[in-house]
Amino acid sequence: MIFFLVVPLLTYSLWWPWTKKSRNCLNQWKTTEMPQPRLMLVVTGDDFGYCPRRNQGIVDCFLGGGVSNVSLLVNASAAKQAADLAERHRIPIGLHANLSEGAPVSQNLQQVSTLINSQGFFHGKMGFRQALEKGQLSMNQVELELRAQVRQFVKLTGHLPHHMDGHQHVHVLPDIREVFAHVLSDLRILYTRVPVEPGLQNCPWLPEHLQSFYIKVEKDALDSIPVFKRHGIRWPDVYLGLTTMGQNMSFSSLQRAIKQALAAGLSDSRSRSGSEFHQSVVTAELMVHPGYPSYPKEGGCGEGPDDFSQSAERHHELSVLTDPSVLDLYQQERVQLCGFKDLNDLHRPNLHH
Secondary structure, rough: OHHHHHHHHHHHHHOOOOOOHHHHHHEEEEHOOOOOOOOOEEEEOOOOOOHHHHHHHHHHHOOOOOEEEEEEOOOOOOHHHHHHHHHHHOOOOEEEEEOOOOOOOOOOOOOOOOOOOOOEEEEEEEHHHHHOOOOOHHHOHHHHHHHHHHHHHHHOOOOOOOOOOEHHHHHHHOOOHHHHHHHHHHOOEEEEEOOOOOOOOOOOOOHHHHOOOOOOOHHHHHHHHHHHHHHOOOOOEEEEEEOOHHHHHHHHHHHHHHHHHHHHHEEEEEEEOOOHHHHEEEEEEEEEOOOOOOOOOOOOOOOOOOHHHHOOHHHHHHHHOOHHHHHHHHHOOEOOOOOHHHHHHHHHHOOOO
């Protein structure tokens, strides 16, 4: 009798967020026999480990039902605290591979390498891209650093990452994508992020310089798809987050993004394989950056916190993501929050975006 009671409970626990509010929703779904989810949504809080305030904000967002997954910067100043918090609160966690901010994890690269400048730090968001375009980066050193970051992740958490993506989207850049995919395949890390967002080309509210950068990221991501497929790497059907970042995040922008995710995913439903349940459910990742803004000179990856982390937009995202209207929207649209580790149960060949 105990077996028959426990198994259904474990099954349901995989499919619903881990907050008290969510468990109450789970009981409601069970008792009213509500329909299965239409959208399995991984809401990933990036930059976990950046500083204590960002860490606490991300944890509060998780406990409030706003995020269901986090991505850890292992070279950040509060990475150990972040890993401890993830274990304490049972937060699904992956690796935010960082080749652009702060110092390398690999000791062999901390003094002299193509990945760092004269101060011993990575070249920065745009500097890294410029060095790559000029052919100045050693791919052997890129691989060495990626593997070192995975080892550091395992040291901090006790397990391999449930997924692995790239800080500032470095993982989809030319040449980097090949090394990145090889490392994931070799270490059997199953999931990554492919930042190709529905409707990105039609976002007049985005500043021109941001939209230009995002479109370049999307092109790099599209070019990465054959590489990731060749290495057996998976990713959710739909990606969201570039158009809903910071001040652009609101109830209406999240509502629009969810509708676009459902439309984009279901339009390709005939190309899916597996059971009828799998065919009727879209998977998506929403990239977010919630938190309490960093204090000046506290946190970062060795150079202090950047303007992005000190911005009030971090708290704005936290407030929107945990707003009851957004949580109600998920229920109304039959959106099920989950972690990357739960997507293994929905394994199927990835769709073309």
